[in-house]
Amino acid sequence: MRVSNDIKKCVVFVGSKKEKDYYDIIGTAFPLFHRAETADLWRPYIATARHVVEETTERSIDGNVHLRLNLPDGTSTWYPISGAGWEFHEDDRIDVAIHPVAWTEDQFMNDYDHAGVFSSMFADDARLESLQIYPGAELYFPGLFVRQPGNQSNLPVLRTGTIAGLPPAHERADTKTGMARVYLAEVRSIGGHSGSPVFVYLGAGYDSHGYHYDPALHMDESYDDRLDLPPMLGLIHGHFVMRPDQAMSSQPIKSADTETAYARTVDDLNSGIAAIVPASDIMHVLMQPRLLEERAEQARLFLESRGNTAPH
Secondary structure, three states, X not given: XXXXXXXXXXXXXXXXXXXXXXXXXXXXXXXXXXXXXXXXXXXXXXXXXXHHHHHHHHHOOOOOEEEEEEOOOOOEEEEXXXXXXXXXXXXXXXXXXXXXXXXXXXXXXXXXXXXXXXXXXXXXXXXHHHOOOOXXXXXXXXXXOOOOOOXXXXXXXXXXXXEEEOOOOOOOEEEOOEEEOOEEEEOOOOOOOOOOEEEEXXXXXXXXXXXXXXXXXXXXXXXXXXXXXXXXXXXXEEEEEEOHHHOOOOOOOOEEOOOOOOOOOOOOEEEEEEEEEEHHHHHHHXXXXXXXXXXXXXXXXXXXXXXXXXXX
């Protein structure tokens, strides 16, 4: 598998503030842009796993979630986000958290050495079928390796694997947040990757719609290069852990992450199966009434600033 090194720019690290200038890096998040319903405006958010937010706010001395962002000069800075104001799925077993942020798409790309994930990349069940993405397809995800987060700036690693299962919507797995629908991946997910975006590898030379890459298209100024972005399967919830007494039994397998306060022993076995929250559940949170209202207001201000009050 060969993917662009820039894919690592689409993640940021999440930390809790312990002292004045000391932070404990816990997990991964990603900048997410969603197009407003009434204007040609991509509204920015930060997305991660709900349990990462809950753990971070509990550990932080100020109760905030702190994002470690890379800067163009090779250093990094901490960006605080209130522990309040996060939008969750109404089913608390669905491990998704989203928070609006103040920067625009251009400001984010210019001020920080990062790239964004766009909701147009989401691969729901219908899109997975149209792209013929089934178990066995390759996937990859950037995120935090807790033993080497980076001294001056974030150093995400890239993990790879294959889709192990795409259960239908009515099926549930026994996750650490309860019985929930998750996709399954054959990958050695480890602590720190919770909240990481997961992408499907279509093969060299294919865009996110399954079309073979055509350089001639890029000669057209109207071409939207977001079409070249890979399909996003969802975000990492965690991995399933087997204890020795479960390895040869039919006992339910609980999930846990190394960064969470979970009752574990040195004998715990990573089953090699990671749980992925489907992209459709992330979209569901984006469509919550509060975020819809906030996007509508931002779109109104955007149109007014350009002397246009009519919906786009």
